[in-house]
Amino acid sequence: MSAQPPLLQIEGLTIDLPPQADRRHAVQNLSLTLERNQILCIVGESGSGKSLMSRAVLGLFPSRHVQPSAGKIMFDGEDMLRVTPERMRDLRGNRISMIFQEPMTALNPVLSIGAQIEEALAVHQRVDRKARRNRVLDMLNAVNLPDPEKILQSYPHQLSGGQRQRAMIAMALMMEPDILIADEPTTALDVTTQAQILKLIREIQQKRGMGVLFVTHDFGVVAEVADRVAVMQHGHIVEQGLAVDVLDHPQHAYTQALLGSVPSLTPGPKRDFGSDKVMLAVQGLKKSFVSGGGFFRGSSREVKALDAVNFEIRRGETLGIVGESGSGKSTVARCITRLLDADAGSIQVDGVDIAGFTQKELRPIRRRVQMVFQDPFGSLNPRRTVGQLIAEGPIVHGTAAAIAWERALELLELVGLERRSADRYPHEFSGGQRQRIGLARALALQPDILVADEPVSALDVSVQSQVLRLLSDIRKKLGLTVLFITHDLRVASQVCDSVAVMLRGKVVEYGAVADVYANPQHPYTKELLAAVPGKNWSHGREGLVLA
Amino acid sequence: MIWRKSATFITWRLLQAVPTVLVIVALNFLLLQLAPGDAADVLAGEAGSATPEFMAQLRQKFGLDQPVAMQLLIYIKQVMTLDLGYSFRHGMPVADLILSRLGPSMLLMLTVFFVSVVFGAFLGSVAARNLNRWQDRMISILTVLAYATPVFWAGLMLIVLFSINLGWFPTSGMQKVAAFYEGSAKVVDIAHHLVLPALTLTLFYLALYTRLMRASVLEQYSMDYVVTARAKGLTERQIARRHVLRNALLPVVTMAGVQAGALLGGAVVVETVFAWPGLGLLAYEALFSRDLNLLLGIFFSSTCLVVLVNLFVDLGYSLLDPRIELR
Amino acid sequence: MKQGLSRFFRNLPAVFGLVVLLLVMAAAILAGLLYPGDPFAMVGKPFQPPLSEYPLGTDMLGRDLLAGILHGARTTLLVGALATLIATLVGVAIGGLAGYFGGHLDNFLMRLTELFQTIPFFLFAILLVAVMGASVGSVIIAIAVVSWPPMARLVRGEFMSMRNREFVQACVSLGMGHTRIIFLHILPNTLSSIIVTGSLMVATAILIESGLSFLGLSDANAMSWGFIIGSGRTVLRTAWWICAMPGMAILLTVMSINLVGDGLNDALNPRLNSA
Numbered sequence A: 001m002s003a004q005p006p007l008l009q010i011e012g013l014t015i016d017l018p019p020q021a022d023r024r025h026a027v028q029n030l031s032l033t034l035e036r037n038q039i040l041c042i043v044g045e046s047g048s049g050k051s052l053m054s055r056a057v058l059g060l061f062p063s064r065h066v067q068p069s070a071g072k073i074m075f076d077g078e079d080m081l082r083v084t085p086e087r088m089r090d091l092r093g094n095r096i097s098m099i100f101q102e103p104m105t106a107l108n109p110v111l112s113i114g115a116q117i118e119e120a121l122a123v124h125q126r127v128d129r130k131a132r133r134n135r136v137l138d139m140l141n142a143v144n145l146p147d148p149e150k151i152l153q154s155y156p157h158q159l160s161g162g163q164r165q166r167a168m169i170a171m172a173l174m175m176e177p178d179i180l181i182a183d184e185p186t187t188a189l190d191v192t193t194q195a196q197i198l199k200l201i202r203e204i205q206q207k208r209g210m211g212v213l214f215v216t217h218d219f220g221v222v223a224e225v226a227d228r229v230a231v232m233q234h235g236h237i238v239e240q241g242l243a244v245d246v247l248d249h250p251q252h253a254y255t256q257a258l259l260g261s262v263p264s265l266t267p268g269p270k271r272d273f274g275s276d277k278v279m280l281a282v283q284g285l286k287k288s289f290v291s292g293g294g295f296f297r298g299s300s301r302e303v304k305a306l307d308a309v310n311f312e313i314r315r316g317e318t319l320g321i322v323g324e325s326g327s328g329k330s331t332v333a334r335c336i337t338r339l340l341d342a343d344a345g346s347i348q349v350d351g352v353d354i355a356g357f358t359q360k361e362l363r364p365i366r367r368r369v370q371m372v373f374q375d376p377f378g379s380l381n382p383r384r385t386v387g388q389l390i391a392e393g394p395i396v397h398g399t400a401a402a403i404a405w406e407r408a409l410e411l412l413e414l415v416g417l418e419r420r421s422a423d424r425y426p427h428e429f430s431g432g433q434r435q436r437i438g439l440a441r442a443l444a445l446q447p448d449i450l451v452a453d454e455p456v457s458a459l460d461v462s463v464q465s466q467v468l469r470l471l472s473d474i475r476k477k478l479g480l481t482v483l484f485i486t487h488d489l490r491v492a493s494q495v496c497d498s499v500a501v502m503l504r505g506k507v508v509e510y511g512a513v514a515d516v517y518a519n520p521q522h523p524y525t526k527e528l529l530a531a532v533p534g535k536n537w538s539h540g541r542e543g544l545v546l547a
Numbered sequence B: 001m002i003w004r005k006s007a008t009f010i011t012w013r014l015l016q017a018v019p020t021v022l023v024i025v026a027l028n029f030l031l032l033q034l035a036p037g038d039a040a041d042v043l044a045g046e047a048g049s050a051t052p053e054f055m056a057q058l059r060q061k062f063g064l065d066q067p068v069a070m071q072l073l074i075y076i077k078q079v080m081t082l083d084l085g086y087s088f089r090h091g092m093p094v095a096d097l098i099l100s101r102l103g104p105s106m107l108l109m110l111t112v113f114f115v116s117v118v119f120g121a122f123l124g125s126v127a128a129r130n131l132n133r134w135q136d137r138m139i140s141i142l143t144v145l146a147y148a149t150p151v152f153w154a155g156l157m158l159i160v161l162f163s164i165n166l167g168w169f170p171t172s173g174m175q176k177v178a179a180f181y182e183g184s185a186k187v188v189d190i191a192h193h194l195v196l197p198a199l200t201l202t203l204f205y206l207a208l209y210t211r212l213m214r215a216s217v218l219e220q221y222s223m224d225y226v227v228t229a230r231a232k233g234l235t236e237r238q239i240a241r242r243h244v245l246r247n248a249l250l251p252v253v254t255m256a257g258v259q260a261g262a263l264l265g266g267a268v269v270v271e272t273v274f275a276w277p278g279l280g281l282l283a284y285e286a287l288f289s290r291d292l293n294l295l296l297g298i299f300f301s302s303t304c305l306v307v308l309v310n311l312f313v314d315l316g317y318s319l320l321d322p323r324i325e326l327r
Numbered sequence C: 001m002k003q004g005l006s007r008f009f010r011n012l013p014a015v016f017g018l019v020v021l022l023l024v025m026a027a028a029i030l031a032g033l034l035y036p037g038d039p040f041a042m043v044g045k046p047f048q049p050p051l052s053e054y055p056l057g058t059d060m061l062g063r064d065l066l067a068g069i070l071h072g073a074r075t076t077l078l079v080g081a082l083a084t085l086i087a088t089l090v091g092v093a094i095g096g097l098a099g100y101f102g103g104h105l106d107n108f109l110m111r112l113t114e115l116f117q118t119i120p121f122f123l124f125a126i127l128l129v130a131v132m133g134a135s136v137g138s139v140i141i142a143i144a145v146v147s148w149p150p151m152a153r154l155v156r157g158e159f160m161s162m163r164n165r166e167f168v169q170a171c172v173s174l175g176m177g178h179t180r181i182i183f184l185h186i187l188p189n190t191l192s193s194i195i196v197t198g199s200l201m202v203a204t205a206i207l208i209e210s211g212l213s214f215l216g217l218s219d220a221n222a223m224s225w226g227f228i229i230g231s232g233r234t235v236l237r238t239a240w241w242i243c244a245m246p247g248m249a250i251l252l253t254v255m256s257i258n259l260v261g262d263g264l265n266d267a268l269n270p271r272l273n274s275a
Helices: A050-056 A085-091 A113-122 A129-142 A148-153 A161-173 A191-208 A219-225 A243-248 A253-261 A329-336 A359-366 A386-396 A401-414 A419-423 A431-443 A461-478 A489-495 A513-518 A523-531 B002-034 B039-047 B052-061 B068-080 B094-129 B134-148 B151-165 B183-221 B224-231 B236-258 B260-274 B279-288 B292-320 C002-009 C012-034 C065-101 C103-118 C121-132 C136-163 C166-173 C178-214 C225-231 C241-268
Strands: A008-016 A025-034 A038-044 A068-075 A096-099 A179-183 A211-216 A228-233 A236-242 A278-292 A300-314 A318-322 A344-349 A369-372 A449-453 A481-486 A498-503 A506-512
Touching: A008 A050, A025 A038, A025 A050, A025 A068, A025 A236, A038 A050, A038 A191, A038 A219, A050 A179, A050 A211, A096 A161, A113 A129, A113 A148, A113 A161, A129 A148, A129 A161, A161 A191, A179 A191, A191 A211, A191 A219, A191 A523, A211 A219, A219 A243, A228 A243, A228 A253, A236 A243, A236 A253, A253 A461, A278 A329, A278 A481, A300 A318, A300 A329, A300 A344, A300 A481, A300 A498, A300 A506, A318 A329, A318 A489, A329 A449, A329 A481, A359 A369, A369 A431, A369 C166, A386 A401, A386 A419, A386 A431, A401 A419, A401 A431, A431 A461, A461 A489, A481 A489, A489 A513, A498 A513, A498 A523, A506 A513, A506 A523, B002 B068, B002 B292, B002 C103, B002 C121, B094 B134, B094 B183, B094 B236, B094 B260, B094 B279, B094 B292, B134 B183, B134 C241, B151 B183, B151 B260, B151 C178, B151 C225, B151 C241, B183 B236, B183 B260, B224 B236, B236 B260, B236 B292, B260 B279, B260 B292, B260 C121, B279 B292, B279 C121, B292 C103, B292 C121, C002 C012, C002 C241, C012 C065, C012 C241, C065 C103, C065 C136, C065 C178, C065 C225, C065 C241, C103 C136, C121 C136, C121 C178, C136 C178, C166 C178, C178 C225, C178 C241, C225 C241
Parallel strands: A038 A211, A038 A228, A096 A179, A179 A211, A318 A481, A318 A498, A369 A449, A449 A481
Antiparallel strands: A008 A025, A008 A068, A228 A236, A278 A300, A278 A344, A498 A506
């Protein structure tokens, strides 16, 4: 890049883990360089050590059992691992700043935004109150926050996720640092908000010539912002280089596997279901939630979670419901499985309207519609064995215990787990394995329709691709009709035949996925597709492609 | 703006309290019915000085010849007009009697409340910041002991040590009898008498709030915003003072509100042990003289007091926590 | 569960508490063997100090204090355990129903719970015993009536959070009925919290019982630690041991229960404790 010395140089960094951890080092013998005026992305899956490494620069170790045992982190001639605590405090928030993943918890809930941002300044510089306030307002403007005066006095819970993250960025930039470390800053945000924040970070970096260390698990984000990229696995850097090189010509097997797991944004060929019967038809589905209100209490708020939703799915077809948070996509799933009662509309399962059925009338229908959930940790009862969890459904519906148990063992094999898993407890399995168990549980009643509510959103990308492949195989084998809820447009493009885009309770676009992606009609769909990080990079690529 | 909001909040809460109070009154009535004997016997107290004519008058006044529902309504009316009956033993209307004893009780309880919360918060943060070191261990041992000590026994033992053996404090009462102090001398005298009773009652709550504060501070230190504060370059002291303290206090304040009712109960035994002339001692005297009516009156007024205390604690809490909106 | 037990036994204060508690229970059981007969019986000269002819001395009527304390252990533990058992059952039932079904039932049950929590509980207990007459039964009922709200609150909170967990939603979507879900799925997951809260409730029950008997509201036929302390009040200057000894017994018993309860909490709900 330039003949100037690098901004940040990490040499041979090793961070130890406490003795009871599953490996000895979180990070081992790691070396990397951050040049001036450059965005370096550190990409890896959970457990790679990327987050810890980014925190090591500012000495923000989570506990005294997790400490560096070797290496140097050189910044401006000083070794960050060996500076005095006073010097470290001097540098923090001043020359090197950091922003974090979850802006809601990263901000103090009882202090105003203004107070917290001012603090970043007041700690390092003596400036009188009026000047301080003005500088904060300037910074709030610089991060494109509307109505900065109001934001100053607001509290974190009064802002949206995107606004909070902008406030955090403003806070980090108050002292005009040389380096910004960003630890998964957009992971908790909706895709459209993420696009805005990524754009903001890029602009700021370019305007101020900063060096940015950007930690992420999403290769799309890497494609969107990175100048250079380093890939981490199990505490080591397996590959690093210019972003264009690594993304298009990965050398290391792990990088190749990871890139191969990212679903391609280009949908496959259309499958025709015109001749098959309609398995699930939803007409005019409405659901509102009322909060606040009550006697004497003044205004109550009504939130229209679902506002006249219509769609239908034919046998063997997979319909994707795509949207951001608050779109109502999860509410649809819960209304269809009758975990929630809709206010109005019809839900026809193979011609029979179940919307008004009592719980008793629903029992036989439950065999036909089953659900797979999002959270691999919360969706399995920790006190039941895997076998019990899978066999319970059939037993409740009258199947003899022995037969149900045998069926459970078969299902475990079907989802790629060993038969003896049946006697073990959920906590003994990984996230991906738990989702497989959840799938087996759903299949135990031999349903016709499977409702999958963000089934892979909580999984690492490599595990995600395995589970998606499994899902694809099983639905083909069993002729399943699938309603697939997701916020991830890449996943939807590979898994779904048709897609319904939802915004604030309404379906704004509906059609075959190939048509919608190639030719979006509604402005929101266009915005959504434009916001997918790395969309230009992935076009024409072979990522994960499901038959 | 904040005063207006507080005023509406207070009015709204007082309105909400009305059904609660009514239920308490009905509960009182129920207990009256459950007690052995006729309600008039109870109401007249077992002073034995009620003449048959008075009893007949009483029966008529309370409509004891009428159906139960009617009696309930009459009883409610009585209570709501603050006619809580008459105490023969003390020779005054119950309402007046309660009012006269309210002051000393409030003095004792407010002292205990503030001392236990303030010192509890302080000790708890000291323990948390010195986790597993000698300060923490010592505070732990003391809280474990204090938490297990029966209040009345603590009072007695404190009397044995500080009054009887060391002679530092008086054994009982609120003021030196027959001394008739005035002005600042009176205040000093009362304060002198207040020390042991307040200390006794404080012990338990001090232990409670210390433990709670310690756990709360530890929890706050594991929060993300602490990492953010460090990343900004704040010193540990600044983080403790500006960020952690206020968040950690919230559960302690909540608990203090919840304990208001318990505090009144604890006062009964403490006032009994120290002959402190408050509502608690009055309750004991009522018990001793089988004056159920007086006891019910105290019960009713204490409950109203708790409602008021809860209201103020909620008000205070909303000042600390901006996430809570006064509605 | 096994992991929990081994964690418990590595916790020194908890084990200490358990040992003391077992000693107290042994005392209660063996009281009849060691000191048969009536603990109210006058056996010796009054006002004998401890470590004289009688290990803990005698009271103003010449009753053996040690016998009184050993027999008192029975009453204390019995009242504490039974009152807690009743309060737990009531609290779990009310809290569970409120948390699981929500809606109007929840509103009503919560108003009820709030009401009971507003009432000064000790005064209420005094009232109840005064009205019902002082007997072991009425004391147990009074304590139970006064103790159930915190348990109900806790169980309601747990049930409400469980209700929204995905594994419970999975049960509903599999077609399970309410009874099965509550007893086979939700309750086992809340059991550890109930056990911890229940054990700490026993300590509170014992403190309430001793307070009541100190004020004279105890069964005249059952020896009680609070009663002994109450009776020794007037001779505090001269025979301080009459008040001191039973009080120590209460302190040790309550402390041991608290230590065991805390130990159970750390064992069953492990959290990262050290920074």
